[in-house]
Every structure is written in C-alpha cells, then in structure tokens.
Amino acid sequence: MTGPEAPGLLDGPLSPARPLRASGTLFAFALDTFRALPRRPFQLREFVQQTWFVASVTILPTALVAIPFGAVIALQLGSLTRQLGAQSFTGSASVLAVLREASPIVTALLIAGAGGSAICADLGARKIRDEIDAMEVLGINPIQRLVVPRVLAAMLVATLLNGLVSVVGVAGGYFFNVVLQGGTPGAYLASFGALAQVEDFWSGEIKALVFGLIAGIVASYKGLRAGGGPKGVGDAVNQSVVITFLLLFAVNFVMTAIYFQLVPPKGQ
Amino acid sequence: MGVAVQVEGLTKSFGSQNIWSDVTLTLPPGEISVLLGPSGTGKSVFLKSLVGLLKPERGSIVISDTDIVRCGEQRLYEVRKLFGVLFQDGALFGSMNLFDNIAFPLREHTRKGESEVRRIVLEKMDMVGLQGAEGKLPGEISGGMRKRAGLARALVLDPEIILFDEPDSGLDPVRVAYLNQLIVDLNAQIDATFLIVTHDIGTARTVPDNLGLLYRKHLAMFGPREQLLTSQEPVVQQFLNGRREGPIGMSEEKDVAQVEAEMAALQARGGDRHNGVGPKGAVGGDAVPPQLDPSPGLPERRAQRRRQERVARMLHDFDPATADAIRASLPADLLAQVDAGVFAPTVGAHGRHWDPTQAVGVLPGPRDGR
Ligand SMILES: Nc1ncnc2c1ncn2[C@@H]1O[C@H](COP(=O)(O)OP(=O)(O)OP(=O)(O)O)[C@@H](O)[C@H]1O
Ligand SMILES: [Mg+2]
Numbered sequence: 001m002t003g004p005e006a007p008g009l010l011d012g013p014l015s016p017a018r019p020l021r022a023s024g025t026l027f028a029f030a031l032d033t034f035r036a037l038p039r040r041p042f043q044l045r046e047f048v049q050q051t052w053f054v055a056s057v058t059i060l061p062t063a064l065v066a067i068p069f070g071a072v073i074a075l076q077l078g079s080l081t082r083q084l085g086a087q088s089f090t091g092s093a094s095v096l097a098v099l100r101e102a103s104p105i106v107t108a109l110l111i112a113g114a115g116g117s118a119i120c121a122d123l124g125a126r127k128i129r130d131e132i133d134a135m136e137v138l139g140i141n142p143i144q145r146l147v148v149p150r151v152l153a154a155m156l157v158a159t160l161l162n163g164l165v166s167v168v169g170v171a172g173g174y175f176f177n178v179v180l181q182g183g184t185p186g187a188y189l190a191s192f193g194a195l196a197q198v199e200d201f202w203s204g205e206i207k208a209l210v211f212g213l214i215a216g217i218v219a220s221y222k223g224l225r226a227g228g229g230p231k232g233v234g235d236a237v238n239q240s241v242v243i244t245f246l247l248l249f250a251v252n253f254v255m256t257a258i259y260f261q262l263v264p265p266k267g268q
Numbered sequence: 269m270g271v272a273v274q275v276e277g278l279t280k281s282f283g284s285q286n287i288w289s290d291v292t293l294t295l296p297p298g299e300i301s302v303l304l305g306p307s308g309t310g311k312s313v314f315l316k317s318l319v320g321l322l323k324p325e326r327g328s329i330v331i332s333d334t335d336i337v338r339c340g341e342q343r344l345y346e347v348r349k350l351f352g353v354l355f356q357d358g359a360l361f362g363s364m365n366l367f368d369n370i371a372f373p374l375r376e377h378t379r380k381g382e383s384e385v386r387r388i389v390l391e392k393m394d395m396v397g398l399q400g401a402e403g404k405l406p407g408e409i410s411g412g413m414r415k416r417a418g419l420a421r422a423l424v425l426d427p428e429i430i431l432f433d434e435p436d437s438g439l440d441p442v443r444v445a446y447l448n449q450l451i452v453d454l455n456a457q458i459d460a461t462f463l464i465v466t467h468d469i470g471t472a473r474t475v476p477d478n479l480g481l482l483y484r485k486h487l488a489m490f491g492p493r494e495q496l497l498t499s500q501e502p503v504v505q506q507f508l509n510g511r512r513e514g515p516i517g518m519s520e521e522k523d524v525a526q527v528e529a530e531m532a533a534l535q536a537r538g539g540d541r542h543n544g545v546g547p548k549g550a551v552g553g554d555a556v557p558p559q560l561d562p563s564p565g566l567p568e569r570r571a572q573r574r575r576q577e578r579v580a581r582m583l584h585d586f587d588p589a590t591a592d593a594i595r596a597s598l599p600a601d602l603l604a605q606v607d608a609g610v611f612a613p614t615v616g617a618h619g620r621h622w623d624p625t626q627a628v629g630v631l632p633g634p635r636d637g638r
Contacts, residue, residue, distance in 0.1 A: 130359035133321050134418075137353045138373050139345050 029143075029221045033151060036144040043149045050153035054115040058161060062110045066165040069106055070172030073097050078181045090177050091188030092195035098169035099200040100259075104207035104252065106169075107162045111154060111212055112244035116219035119150050120240040123223025124233035132224060142224065151216035158212030159205050166204060199263045207255050211248050218244045269570070270298040270461035271332050271350055271428045273318065278327030278337075280313055286485055287313050291327070293480060293490040295429075296578060298571035300455055300462040302472045304507055305482030306516055311465040312356060314482070315431050318463070319351050320344045331429070349377070352427030352460075356434050358418035360406035366393070367402035370421045377425060392420040396450070411438035416447075423454070430454075432464040436471055444468060448475050448560060456562035456569045469510055470549020473497065474560050477575050481507055483516070492579050494593035495586060497556045502531070509540045510550025556593045576602055581611040 074094050081090045123146065126132055132142050177183040222240035226232045272294060279289040287310035295301050305311050316322045318329060320336045328335045334347050360369045370389045374380055380388070393399055396416040406414055415438060422430060435451070436444040448471055455462055466472060472479060473493075480490035483503050489496055496504050506514025513530035515521060537543060540553035562569060579594050580602045586594065595603060605611065 126362070129357060129362065130355040131361055133316065134353070134355055134359035134361075136321060137319050137348055137351060138376065139348055140376060141345075 026218070026221055030217050032143050033147050033217060033220075036141065036148050039141075039144050043145060046146070047149035047152055050119075050150050051156055054111075054118070054150075054153050054157045055160070057118050058110045058114045058157060059164070061114055062106065062161050062165060063168055065106055065110065066103070066168040067172045069102050069165075070094075070098055070169035071176045073102060073169070074173040074176035074181070078177055078183070087183065088187045089191045089195070090181075090183055091174075092191035092193075094173040094177065095170055095192050095196050096200060098173060099166055099196065099204050101256070103162050103165035103169055104204050104211065106165045107158055107208045108211040108215070108248040108252065109245075110161065111158045111208075111215045112219075112241055112248060115154055115157060116215040116244050117237050117241050119154070119216065120219040120223040120226075120237045121233060123150075123220055124226035124236045127224055127226045128229060128233060147217075147220040147224070150220055151213060154216030154219075155209050155212035158208040158215070162204050162208035166201065195265075197263075199259075203255075203259045203263070207252060210251060210255065214247050214251065215244045218247065269459050272297045273429060273461060273463075274328075274330040275318075276328045276330075278317065278324050278329065280310065280317060280322065280324040288482060288485045288487070289326075291482075291487045293487060295461050295463055296478070296571075296575065297461055298455070298459045298569075299477040299575055300451065300464065300475060300571075301478040301480065302464045302466060302476040303480045303482060304466070304469075304472055306507075307467075309482045309485070311482055312433055315353070315433055315463070315465060318431060319348060319353055349425070350428040352422030352425065352430045354415070354418045354422045354430070354432045354435060356437070357411070358406070358414035360414055360417055360421070362406050365403050365405050366398065366409075366417050369406070369417060370424060373421065373425045388424055389420075392423050393417075395423070396420045397446070412440070412443055415439065419447075426458060427460055429461045429463070432462070432466075434466055435464060436466055436468045444471065449563060451475060452560045452569070453562050453566055455571065456566045459570050468548050469508055469546070469551075472508070473549070473552075473557050477559075477571065483507075484521075492575075492582075492590075492594060493559070494556050494579075494597070495590050498554045498589045498593050500587075500589075502527075505540065505554070508550065509543065509553065510546030510548055511540070511543060554589070556596070559597070580606050583611070 074090075077090055077093045077097065081087050081093065123132075126146075132146075135142050135145065174185075174188060177188055178185050219240045222236040222243070223233075226236040228235075274294045276292050278291040280287045291314070303311055303314065313322060317324050318336075324337055327337065329337050331347055331350065334343055336344055336347055339347070360366070361372065364372065367389055370392060371385050374385045374388060390399070390402075393402065396419050398413065398416055398420065401409065401413065401417075404413075406417070409417070415435060419432075419435065432451075435447055439447060451462065451464070452475060454460070462476075464471070464476065476493055478491060479493050479496040481488045481496065481504055488503055489499065489501060497508065499505065503515050506516055511534070513527075513534045515527055534540070534543065541555070543553070545551045576598055580598055583591050583594060583606055595606075598606070
C-alpha cells in the first residue's frame with residue numbers, strides 16, 4: 001500500500017481495537033512484571049517500605065469497614081433465620097458469609113481504593129516529574145526496582161487484611177447476634193463448627209492474594225503511564241481504581257464458581 | 269574522547285500527531301551543540317529519543333556502532349551508560365536527599381566504597397555550587413538548585429555524551445553565566461559530546477560549536493555556529509534575534525503579506541543591528557561573538573582543534589558571509605592549508621564533513637595523496 005490512507009474502522013477513539021489493545025498492553029505489563037520477579041538483587045528495602053506504606057493506608061479503614069459489614073450481615077441473617085425458624089444456624093451462616101464473600105470483597109475494595117490509589121498516585125507523580133525516565137537513563141529497570149516490590153507488598157497486605165476482616169467480621173457478627181439480638185452463644189459457636197470448614201478461610205486468602213496482585217499491577221501500570229501533568233496523575237488514579245474494581249468483581253465471581261466445584265460443602 | 273551521535277531521517281509521532289520528521293544531524297565527538305526551537309516543537313521529545321526513552325517510527329540513531337532505535341533492551345541499557353542526562357526539571361528522586369540522589373548512580377553501577385562515593389559526590393556538588401545542601405530534600409530547594417543537583421547526578425559516572433534540557437530555565441543571569449562557563453570547562457576536562465536544548469539566545473550565541481533550529485516539524489538548519497548566526501534564513505534570523513517580526517507567530521504561522529509588512533518596517537528601522545536588545549540575550553543582528561573559552565588553568569578543549577579541521581574542510585560549502593565568519597575563527601596554519609586547496613570536499617559524507625574512522629587531530633594528506 002502506498003500513500004496516506006483514509007482513517008478506517010480501526011483508528012480513532014471509537015475503534016473496537018482500542019480496548020483490545022489496552023488490555024493487551026496491560027497483560028504485557030503483567031508479564032514483564034513476572035519476568036522481573038526472579039531478577040536479582042531483590043529490592044528488599046523497597047518491599048518492606050511499601051508493605052508498611054500500603055498497610056498503613058489500609059488497616060484502619062479496613063477495620064472500620066469490617067465492623068459494620070459484619071454487623072449488617074448478622075442483622076440480615078438474624079431476622080431471616082428467625083423468620084425461617086432456623087435461628088440456631090445464624091452463627092454458621094454469618095461466618096460463612098463473612099469468610100467466603102464479605103472479607104475478600106472488603107479487602108478488595110480497600111486494597112484497590114486505598115492501597116492501589118496510593119501506589120498509582122506515587123508512581124504517577126514520579127512519572128510526570130521525569131523520575132522514571134531518569135531512572136531508566138541511569139540504567140535501572142523501573143519494573144524490577146519499583147513495580148515488583150509494590151505488587152508483592154499489595155499481595156502480602158491483602159492476605160493480612162483478609163485475615164483481619166475475617167476476625168473483625170466474625171467478632172462483630174457474634175456481638176450483634178448474641179448481645180443485641182439475644183441469640184445464645186452456645187448455638188452460635190456450635191453451628192459455626194457444623195458448617196464452616198477451614199477451606200473457607202483458605203479460599204478467602206487465595207482470593208485476597210489474587211486481588212492484591214491485580215490491584216498492584218493495575219495501579220503500577222496506570223501510574224507509570226500517567227502523562228499530561230498533575231491532572232494526568234488524577235486521571236490515572238481514577239482509572240486505576242475503576243479498572244481494578246471491575247476486574248476484581250469479575251475475578252471474584254470466577255473464583256467463587258471454581259471454589260464450589262472444587263470444595264464439596266460440609267455436611268453432605 | 270566523546271562519542272559521536274549520528275541521526276538519520278528520524279521521524280516521531282504520537283498517534284496521529286506528527287512531532288517532527290526526517291531529522292538528520294550528527295553531533296561530532298567532543299563538540300558542544302545547541303538545539304533551539306519554539307516551545308512545543310519537540311526538543312524534549314528529541315532528547316528522550318536519543319536516550320531510547322521514546323521510540324521513533326523511522327530513521328536511525330547510531331551511537332558507537334549501535335542503532336538505538338532498533339537494538340534490543342539489553343544493548344540499550346549498555347549504551348545508556350554512555351549518557352548523562354539533565355532533565356528539564358532536574359528529575360531528582362523526591363524521596364532521597366541530594367546526597368543520596370547524586371550518589372545513586374555510583375551505588376548502583378560501581379563497587380566503590382562509601383568513603384570514595386562521598387568524595388566523588390562532594391566534589392561534584394562543589395562543582396555545581398551546592399556545597400552544604402547534601403541533606404536537603406528535592407522538595408525543599410529552589411528550581412535552580414534542583415537543576416544543578418540534576419547536573420551533578422548526570423556527571424558522577426563520567427558520561428561520554430551529556431544532554432541538557434534547558435539548563436538555564438529558572439536560573440538567574442549570573443547563575444546562567446556560571447553554568448555556561450561550567451559547561452565549557454567540563455567539556456575541556458572530559459571531552460564529552462554535549463547537546464544543549466535552550467531558549468537562551470545568549471547561550472546559543474557564545475557556548476556551542478554547532479547550532480540547530482527545530483521548526484515546523486523539521487530540523488530547519490543544523491551546522492557550525494557561524495552558519496546559523498550569519499544565516500539569511502528568515503526563521504533563523506527571527507529566532508536568534510528574539511523578535512516578533514518574522515514567520516513565527518504566537519500560536520501559528522502568519523500570512524505572507526503580514527510578514528512582508530513587518531520585515532519592511534524592521535528594515536526601515538535599520539534592521540536587526542539597530543533593533544535594540546531582544547529577550548533572552550538576543551542582540552546583535554548577524555554578528556558572531558567570540559566563543560566562550562575554558563577558565564584559565566584548564567587544558568584547551570581538544571574538540572576545538574578537531575572542529576577547526578572539520579569546518580576548514582567544509583568552508584567551500586558556505587556562502588561568503590558564513591565562510592568569512594568561519595575563517596576568522598581558524599588559526600593561521602589551517603587557513604594556509606585551506607587556501608592551498610588541501611581540503612577536498614568530503615564526498616559521500618552526507619554533509620557530515622567529518623570522517624568517523626579518522627584518527628583524532630590528524631589532518632588528511634593533500635588531495636592527491638589520498
Ligand atoms: N508522551 C507524550 N505523549 C503524547 N504527546 C507528547 C508526549 N510527549 C510530548 N508530547 C507532545 O509533543 C510535543 C512536543 O513536546 P516537547 O515537550 O518535546 O516540546 P519542547 O520543544 O520541549 O517544548 P518546550 O520548549 O516548551 O520545553 C507537544 O505537543 C507535546 O504535547
Ligand atoms: Mg522541553
């Protein structure tokens with residue numbers, strides 16, 4: 001072909017190829033990150049700092065969200081089981097709801113909303129100040145240097161947060177059920193043991209690990225591609241949170257479906 | 269000796285927006301070149317392309333036998349070690365203090381002990397006038413200090429090619445004068461290849477060996493300093509004299525009739541030489557001021573002799589005004605050789621007038637001897 005061509009379907013802002021290309025570059029970025037993972041020297045200092053940083057921006061909001069979340073589930077289930085006459089199962093039902101779903105979802109929201117946005121804003125600010133370019137010119141690969149420790153930190157903190165949410169959620173459920181709704185402690189704990197199994201906890205942890213991975217990668221990807229001054233950083237943070245949410249909820253659905261295929265429910 | 273940078277037919281676009289196309293120039297080894305151009309013509313993009321941070325779609329950039337437009341990532345990281353880059357805003361790492369910023373390349377790429385690192389860092393900080401500021405964070409210092417710290421960081425690994433993106437912006441005139449002297453002194457000491465992007469006409473007139481102007485998505489002109497300073501090209505004249513009269517408008521091009529009227533009015537006032545002083549050191553019409561020399565006590569710039577031989581060889585290409593200006597800068601022995609017809613046109617050098625394979629400072633034999 002010669003000469004300039006008229007813009008076709010594949011050019012311009014409405015082109016159907018655009019989302020494909022965007023997800024392609026995101027996956028390429030994720031692959032680059034995996035490839036940089038085993039590369040020495042591992043940035044231990046950066047990893048510890050980032051873990052501390054992500055934890056410090058997420059722990060308090062997570063605890064504050066987890067208490068009402070556990071309470072809402074306990075209230076809903078408490079009245080539902082009373083209507084069905086299955087009051088003795090309130091404990092197990094609320095534990096299952098918290099362990100299997102609520103806690104990974106709360107973790108996801110906070111890892112993406114608080115941790116991811118902070119990572120993205122940090123990297124974006126460095127990008128527009130040319131720090132990332134300067135680093136590359138000095139012969140340092142920013143993916144190995146900055147992205148890998150951040151993604152690992154997000155994963156570690158996500159699993160820790162998931163444990164935190166589980167404990168706080170279950171404790172909150174117990175408090176509401178036993179103290180406020182007049183349930184009996186014995187029935188709560190007994191039904192807990194009857195239906196819940198340790199796989200529920202592990203599935204939540206694995207979910208949290210994957211959520212941390214996704215949040216870390218999307219936040220780093222968006223941050224390192226920020227452009228156009230301070231507004232560009234704001235846009236990047238906004239997009240990173242939205243994209244992470246969309247991905248997390250989709251992945252959560254898939255992982256839940258797989259879980260029910262793999263782990264038989266107790267008591268069958 | 270510094271390393272040559274050969275750029276051929278380089279074209280860069282972002283999406284459908286073309287930034288510049290078909291840029292061809294050679295930065296001769298060890299020489300200082302200045303690139304001028306109106307804001308937004310892609311000078312920073314050009315610098316970033318030279319270090320491989322942006323990938324042009326077409327053309328080549330050859331640095332020590334590697335085309336960095338097409339080479340692999342591993343090789344690119346190798347070639348980048350030749351570079352020191354001063355970014356437009358210093359690009360210091362915000363989380364580290366100035367000492368750690370400047371020590372960063374040493375700690376990453378060398379096995380020097382901490383006392384050796386300290387010695388080098390303090391020496392470079394002293395060089396750029398930042399003694400005593402080691403503990404400051406980049407957010408706590410002025411823009412001019414950030415710039416000088418960025419320069420110190422660019423220098424610690426003894427680079428062969430140094431790129432400056434607007435070293436003078438945000439500095440007061442006295443600091444600019446010191447910085448220009450520092451650039452010339454550095455060049456005399458390390459003989460690296462320098463490329464400076466600047467808007468400061470005073471710097472462009474007195475510091476470099478070569479001058480270039482990027483305009484309307486093209487390299488309008490690139491050549492020895494004298495070529496641009498004596499050029500009759502309206503765009504070059506307008507830019508070097510920092511005046512409104514001429515083809516360059518505030519935001520876009522002007523129509524021809526308006527430009528002609530403006531130029532007529534300028535001539536009526538006596539032309540550029542009598543137009544008074546323009547902004548950013550623009551003064552003097554097509555006069556060629558003397559080039560800045562290294563400070564007393566420093567060695568002579570080794571690039572100076574190389575350049576004299578190089579431009580002597582291209583004298584016949586220039587119009588008389590430029591040739592006269594260049595002759596005025598040549599030493600008597602070279603002039604005698606020029607007049608004796610020693611220098612043949614460098615055929616097939618693509619306007620480079622400089623032979624990369626040739627030994628430093630050695631004159632080619634007489635024409636019939638080659
Ligand atoms: N990463 C990028 N993506 C898209 N467009 C870009 C990018 N970087 C630069 N541009 C565009 O390229 C053009 C040239 O920008 P550049 O910063 O190189 O100009 P400049 O000549 O350095 O200007 P100034 O003298 O103001 O520094 C601008 O129009 C800018 O919008
Ligand atoms: Mg610029």
